[in-house]
Amino acid sequence: MMLRRLLPLIGAAIVAAMPALAKADEAWPTKTLTVIVPYPPGGLTDVVTRPMATQLSKILGKPVIVINQPGAGGKVGLQAMLKAPHDGHTIGTVVPATMVSLPLTDKSYGIDPLKEFTPLTIAVDTFxxxxxxxxxxxxxxxxxxxxxxxxxxxxxxxxxxxxxxxxxxxxxxxxxxxxxxxxxxxxxxxxxxxxxxxxxxxxxxxxxxxxxxxxxxxxxxxxxxxxxxxxxxxxxxxxxxxGVDLVTEGWVGYVVPSGVPAPIAHKLEAAMREAIKDPDVSKVYTNIGYTVRGTTGEEFRSTVKANIKRFDKLIKDGDIQLAE
Incomplete structure (x- = not known):
């Protein structure tokens, strides 16, 4: 009986909150955005991120700064992103190591990417x-x-x-x-x-x-x-x-904490994809030799799942030993 009485109240509260959520989505972003690169300046992730961030700032009408926060194979920077407010203003840069291999091989990594992150887009495929x-x-x-x-x-x-x-x-x-x-x-x-x-x-x-x-x-x-x-x-x-049968799979992508409201994550995803596919940004990537992607978040999630399956099989089959 008590539950029946509460249900209409809960429903009314959700309906009442919807305009506020929509208004928050429309207002976003409200401040400077930060893209955390969990590696030192000058490397792959840094080179890919900076031109994208410049164009993203133009699209969203807010400053976008890039911060290099290296350490522990990328863990330090991504933990900093998770500790920031989950409001879509802090973005993490990720690669197969931080989304796939470290979660599989390092018990101290302490991050479950597909649970704790919302994948936004893969910017480029790399070699x-x-x-x-x-x-x-x-x-x-x-x-x-x-x-x-x-x-x-x-x-x-x-x-x-x-x-x-x-x-x-x-x-x-x-x-x-x-x-x-x-x-x-x-x-x-x-x-x-x-x-x-x-x-x-x-x-x-x-x-x-x-x-x-x-x-x-x-x-x-x-x-x-x-x-x-x-x-x-x-x-x-x-x-x-x-004569060596080895082709690596590499990419650079972007995520936000899973607690970021879906409307904001979708808006950010769309803006980032637009920035990545901008002709000037794409030219930077192709000049380096990378393949421009700009995937959807769901495509990104599917790629991560496929990579996890491949790497996990290699470990379980004993084809690779990662113990130090």
Whole structure:
């Protein structure tokens, strides 16, 4: 009886609140938006985010600032986003590591992305660049031979255990039949500087980060990891061209906390997709060699689910060991 009496009151309260929610949606955004990049400046996520943020500001009529907040393979920045008010003014930048591999491999990660985040859009599909110290080998064939001749003496760098770069480096090592040592770095530039200095012998990195080191003479690009050569790096062959059956899946996307009201999340999603597909922004991405996406949030969610299924199978089948 009590429930029957309360139901009309609850319904009336919801109906009364609807105009306020709609008005809040219409008013949003009400202040500066922040896009958190959970990695250092100058890397893949930073290069993709900044032109998008500039255009997003024009579309929404509010300032959009980009903050680099690195640490723990991306966990620090994303936790900062989750702690911010869930009002749609704080956006997180994500990659397969933070949405897929870390939740699968790191018990201390503490974030369940598909429960705690609302996926907004994937901006671009990316590829990785395999680079080596010049003394380790100037071709993939020579590099492989040298690494096989020195088991346990070839070091490689990544941005953290369980990240996509780590995941694919382990797979690459298995494909090449080499025994290597993992070294963790806080940023792409630190790892690339050590690559040039000979402290590590190879790494997988983004084209955005690795491009500046290609002409140094101290590092050598051995391969790109896409299905085909990159238009921006046409002289670098793919792994498959060189007999290695490995193609990486990479992307840069954006999320908000799941507590952000759906109307606001949808409005932000639409604005971000518009920004990503802006001709000037798209040109920046294609010049780097990335494929412009601008997916819907649901398409993004489906991609994450498919990636989780693939990586989880590799772990359960014992094809990859990620224990440090």
């Amino acid at each position: 990785m660049l395999l680079m080596a110290n010049a003394e380790a080998g100037k071709t993939l064939k020579d590099f492989t031979a040298n690494a096989r001749a020195n088991p346990g003496k070839f070091n490689y760098g990544t941005l953290g255990a369980g990240t996509s770069y780590h995941f694919y480096s382990v797979i690459l090592g298995k494909e090449l039949g080499i025994d290597t040592v993992h070294v963790v770095y806080k940023g792409d530039s630190n790892a690339l500087n050590d690559l040039a200095g000979g402290q590590i012998q190879f790494l997988l990195t983004s084209a955005a980060a690795g491009r500046a080191y290609i002409t140094s003479g101290k590092t050598v690009p051995l391969a790109v990891t896409g299905n085909e050569r990159s238009a921006s790096l046409p002289d670098i062959p793919t792994l498959r061209e060189q």
